[in-house]
Amino acid sequence: MTLVMYQFCRGFKLLILLSSLIAAENRHLSLKWDTIECHTHPSYVTDFKCLIIQPRRSVLSIELTLLEDLSSVETYTLVSTKYKSSPHYRKLFDITFDGCRVIADVAQSALVTKIYKAVIQSSNQPRKCPIKKGLIYYRNINIEDVLPSFMPVSNLLVQVTFSNIKEYYLNVTLKGKILQN
Incomplete structure (x- = not known):
């Protein structure tokens, strides 16, 4: 693909995203979770609850x-x-990031940081790495207020994997719905 074609495609995607943002600016979204599944690596985690x-x-x-x-x-x-109307889920986005860096740089305004702040509000999550062994809790996590307005009203599947040196210690899978109020 030529550079001109690549730039055109990027510009077109940006135009679509901006159109979606403008159209969605005045709508309020709500979130309803149907299921949560957590899987842990027994070498790293014990006594877990996901509710x-x-x-x-x-x-x-x-x-x-x-x-x-x-x-x-x-x-x-x-x-x-x-x-x-669709039988299959389609990827909206995926992202891999250094959790220790997000913890250290919570002043950023990126979506990841906004979600992180919503998750740790009622948590004993350490504010720096390394994360010490022992009980870690995240209570009353509500990301509804930080949902981007461009999120479509649809069924939602969220899969999050937390790893330590390329070996997972926690997988969380959520299914739910994004609804318009």
Whole structure:
């Protein structure tokens, strides 16, 4: 692909994204989780709980006991959507980032940082790495207020994998719905 064609495609994608943002500017979205599944690596984690909090089902709580210190945290997040008429989920976006860097740079205004701040509001998450072994909790996680306005009204699948030196210690899979109020 030539550089001109590549730039044209990037510009076209940006135009579509901006159009979506303008159209979605005045709508308020809500989030309802249907299921949460957590899988842990037994070498790293014991005694874990993953819960959807009633009655609105937009709030989550996660608790786990780390069996050893984590010198690094790599986080991979995949967000997929599915419309009622479609049988399959389609990837909306995926991102891999250094969790320790996000912890250290919470002053950023990026989406990842906004979600991180919403997640740690009622948490004992350490504010620097390494993360020490012991109980880690994230209570009353609500990312509804930081949902980007361009998120489509649809079914939602979120998969998050937390790894320490390329070996996962926690996988979280969420299914839910984004609704327009």
